[in-house]
Amino acid sequence: xxxxxxxxxxxxxxxxxxxxxxxxxxxxxxxxxxxxxxxxxxxxxxxxxxxxxxxxxxxxxxxxxxxxxxxxxxxxxxxxxxxxxxxxxxxxxxxxxxxxxxxxxxxxxx
Amino acid sequence: xxxxxxxxxxxxxxxxxxxxxxxxxxxxxxxxxxxxxxxxxxxxxxxxxxxxxxxxxxxxxxxxxxxxxxxxxxxxxxxxxxxxxxxxxxxxxxxxxxxxxxxxxxxxxxxxxxxxxx
Numbered sequence: 001x002x003x004x005x006x007x008x009x010x011x012x013x014x015x016x017x018x019x020x021x022x023x024x025x026x027x028x029x030x031x032x033x034x035x036x037x038x039x040x041x042x043x044x045x046x047x048x049x050x051x052x053x054x055x056x057x058x059x060x061x062x063x064x065x066x067x068x069x070x071x072x073x074x075x076x077x078x079x080x081x082x083x084x085x086x087x088x089x090x091x092x093x094x095x096x097x098x099x100x101x102x103x104x105x106x107x108x109x110x
Numbered sequence: 111x112x113x114x115x116x117x118x119x120x121x122x123x124x125x126x127x128x129x130x131x132x133x134x135x136x137x138x139x140x141x142x143x144x145x146x147x148x149x150x151x152x153x154x155x156x157x158x159x160x161x162x163x164x165x166x167x168x169x170x171x172x173x174x175x176x177x178x179x180x181x182x183x184x185x186x187x188x189x190x191x192x193x194x195x196x197x198x199x200x201x202x203x204x205x206x207x208x209x210x211x212x213x214x215x216x217x218x219x220x221x222x223x224x225x226x227x228x
Contacts, residue, residue, distance in 0.1 A: 003154070003156075034212035034213060045218040045220055045221060046147075046155060046215070047218075048215060051210075051214045051216070052214070087154075091155070091213055091215070092213065096169060097143075097162075097169040098160075098171070099145070099160075099215075101155040101156060102154070103154045104155070
C-alpha cells in the first residue's frame with residue numbers, strides 16, 4: 001500500500017482556481033471510483049470534502065469539485081478564499097477494505 | 111449531536127502497549143464500519159485499521175499487522191485499538207473515524223496523541 005502522490009504545495013490568489021492532483025496506480029485510484037478528499041486546518045480534525053471522485057457531502061461549498069482520469073484524481077478549488085488555506089488529502093479505496101491516503105498538499109492563498 | 115471522542119493516548123516506551131478507545135454518540139454505531147487513521151507530527155494521514163459493523167471483518171495497514179488489534183463493542187457504542195510492541199515511528203495523533211464504506215471517512219474525532227519515546 002504505497003501512499004498516493006500529491007504535490008507538496010499549491011498556491012493561488014483570491015478568486016483564482018487551483019487544482020491538486022493525486023496520482024495512484026491501477027491497484028487503487030485507477031481501479032475504483034472511490035476517491036475522497038479531505039481538508040485539514042492546523043490543529044483540527046480532517047473534514048470530508050468530496051467522496052466517490054466527485055460527490056460533495058451536504059454543506060460543502062460547490063467551489064470544491066473532484067474528477068478522475070486513469071490513475072490520477074484531482075480536486076479543484078474555484079474562487080479561492082482565505083479560508084481555503086489548509087492541508088488537503090486524497091484517499092482511495094485499495095481493495096480488501098483498505099484505504100490509502102496521499103501525502104497531502106498545503107494550499108496557500110497569496 | 112454526533113460525537114466521536116478518543117481517549118487512552120499518552121507517553122509510552124518502545125516495546126510498550128496502549129489501548130485506545132473511541133466513544134461514539136449521535137448515530138447508530140452498529141450500522142457502520144469504523145476506522146482508525148493516524149497522523150505523525152508534521153506528516154500526512156495514514157489509514158491504520160478498520161472493522162465491519164459486526165466485527166467479523168478487519169483490515170490493517172501492513173506496518174501494524176500483528177501488533178495492533180481493532181475491536182468494537184456495539185452495546186457500548188465504542189471502538190478500540192490495542193497497540194502492542196510500539197515503535198518510535200508509531201508516534202502520532204490517532205483519529206477515530208466513521209467509514210461509510212470504500213474508505214469514505216465522513217465523521218472524525220479530535221484525536222488522541224501517542225508518543226513512543228525511550
